[in-house]
Amino acid sequence: MDISNKVREIVADITNNRLSDIDENSGAATTDGWDSVAQINIIASIEMEFGQTFSAEEMQSLDSIQKLIPAIKSHFPQKVA
Amino acid sequence: MTYEELKHFARRHRTLKDIYHAHRLFATLGDSEAGWIRSAKVALLTSYTTDFIIPLLQTELAISDVRCEVYKPGFNQFRQEILNGRSGLYEFQPDVSIMAFGLEDIIPDAVAKFPMLSDAERQRHKGEVLELCESLVENYTASAASSILFIQNLAVPFATFDPLVRDGRGIDGFVAEVNTGLQGIARRHSNTYVMDYARLVATVGAGHWTDSRTYYTARMPVSQENWLAMAEMYGKYVRGALNMDVKCVVLDLDNTLWGGVLGEDGLDGIAVGDTYPGNVFRRFQEYLLSLFAGGYILAISSKNDHDDVIDVLRGHPGMILREEHFAAIKANWKTKAENIREISQEIAITPDQMLFIDDNPVEIANVSAAIAGMRCLHLQSPPLNFQKQIEEARCISKLTLTEEDRDRGRQYSDERKRREFKAKISSVEDFYRDLKQRLTIHVDHEPHRARIAQLSQRTNQFNMATLRLSEADVGRMLASSDYLLLTADLEDRFGSSGTVVYAQVRKLERSWEIENFLMSCRVLGRGVEDSVMDFVFAEANKAEVEAVFGTYIPTKKNKPFADFYCRCGFEEVEASGSGEKRFGRKVIDHVPRARFVELSVA
Secondary structure: OOOHHHHHHHHEEEHOOOOHHOOOOOOOOOOOOOHHHHHHHHHHHHHHHHOOOHHHHHHOOEEHHHHHHHHHHHHHHHHHH | OHHHHHHHHHHHOHHHHHHHHHHHHHHEEEEEEOOOEEEEEEEEOOOOOOOHHHHHHHHHHHHHEEEEEEEEEOOHHHHHHHHHOOHHHHOOOOOOOEEEEOOOHOOOOHOOOOOOHHHHHHHHHHHHHHHHHHHHHHHHHHHOOOEEEEEEEEOOOOOOOOOOOOOOOOOOHHHHHHHHHHHHHHOOOOOOOEEHHHHHHHHHOOOHOOOOHHHHHHHHOOHHHHHHHHHHHHHHHHHHHHOOOOOOOEEEOOOEEEOOHHHHHHHHHOEOOOOOHHHHHHHHHHHHHHHOOOOOOOOOOEOOOHHHHHHHHOOOOOOOOEEEHEEEEEEEEOOOOHHHHHHHHEEEEEHHHEEEEEEHHHHHHHHHHHOOOOOEEEEOOOOOHHHHHHOOOOOOOOOOOOOOHHHHHHHHHHHHHHHHHHHOOOOOOHHHHHHHEEEEEEEOOOOHHHHHHHHHHHHHOOOOOOOOOHHHHHHHHHOOHHHHEEEEEEEEEEEEEEEEEEEEEEEEEEEEEEEEEEOHHOOOOHHHHHHHHHHHHHHHHHOOOOOOEEEEOOOHHHOOHHHHHHHHOOOEEEEEEOOEEHHHHHHHHHHOOOEEEEEEEE
């Protein structure tokens, strides 16, 4: 599964949305259930899933699919370029 | 995924992503698709964010067939909610509540300036914390008397400073004193227990417990890495509160209790003793012995020659577990399913309350296919992890040890000796006569309060109305003059069986109502229930009431005893569509029925 799908799945499970309702435009501002608690859960799941660590600032600011995916990729440039 | 597949998935996939996924799928299952056995309302009363744990706890309990509903007051509202008897918390009617606070939230200034505090100030702060806690517990137990309250003990606050040398004056000493105080509070209030959070933190490692990023951005003391461990601990305590443990563990022998195969390697060749790998099995036996001491019944199902096994149990110098620790020893060449069915009958414990463990996956597959509801655990190599695998099977979660628990294993082992004795004696009558049974009846006996609650929770078969009681419920009836609570202790030539009968009688002016009558199944068929019933009528006669009534409410498990009141000479006076029946008998009509029991009143 590619990164984008995995992230969408995580977001859908945590925000309690259908996978088909989560696309590259989804984010805390536009998606039901993506509140501050969900934000922490999403980051925690992504960190565990992809084995990486964001900064405290990133944990708060990476609050949309469009911000999350490049951030995940930038931590693994050689593997998933 | 089906419900069972989903449970399996959630057991095996221990990452946040997968557990959130499982949580969502559990939520989409209809009631007919899900196999919930219990439901539990859990309130989280915490001074810090615990939102993270809700889906994880619900999934954790779903694995054990518990549908869990969670209530959580608004941020830092937990004190107000506990103190206000009409708050949302009490409206929710929790079965279990978990109260947790961090020192940083309760006495932030004192924590911040801790090294500056004088001894007197430290004492004052300790008093302040414990008084607050005690008043919360008092209010809680007054408003939610029949629920169980866990107080989470404290870990040393994150990023505080202590000198290297421990002299008791550092913050760690302060935390230890508060934790001791919390235990005192729990002892003073019924249905209140300390949850050992500090131990979990220590097990994981304090340095890995908190993630400074989420600590500072979201006031979260638990790192996301440890959320699952936290949910597992909460789950364990909730299962303990719901009394969901297995009662009996059925053990394989070869490569489970010892290394090697007895039939091939012989008594001298099997590995159990002081040196590796025998010491691994020895320690595993010590763990099983601690279960035995905790009231879990042990039994053996092994493909071996019976005499060889007895030789090892009696004579192998490295063994920890001996004959006297087992309620049944089935070492033969029958299928394990057959043996387990026999064990189940002999010790009167149903398979769904038994855990079968074996290192052989074929045996596990056969038994779980043959016996519905049987819990089976395939122990995977290496044996180094056997104990951990049992702990992870979510079958063992006892809150406290009663005297009865400590003694239970011996009673079952005595019972095995009784069966062996019975097999040697020609007539059943002779057997009972030679058994020399003595029954001691206690009336409104306060020291039996915990045992009554435990019997009401644990007894499923011979239980007329299946009224589950908390200790507080029992306490109220003991204090009331409207009730007569009878308990009976049984003894015979093989030893004591402890308190085995409980009868709850409500005294009305002209008649008595037996609201519930229950008996521990391990003394079935020995006439004990008749003796207690005779006693009820004798007392009713003294009190000059006209009649005694009794109620039977059917459950999945108590049907074999539906005719108990009829056997005692009662007649059916009322029946409802749901199968509930009420029976009655005039006091003057009663003829004593007990035959082989010598009765005395304490």
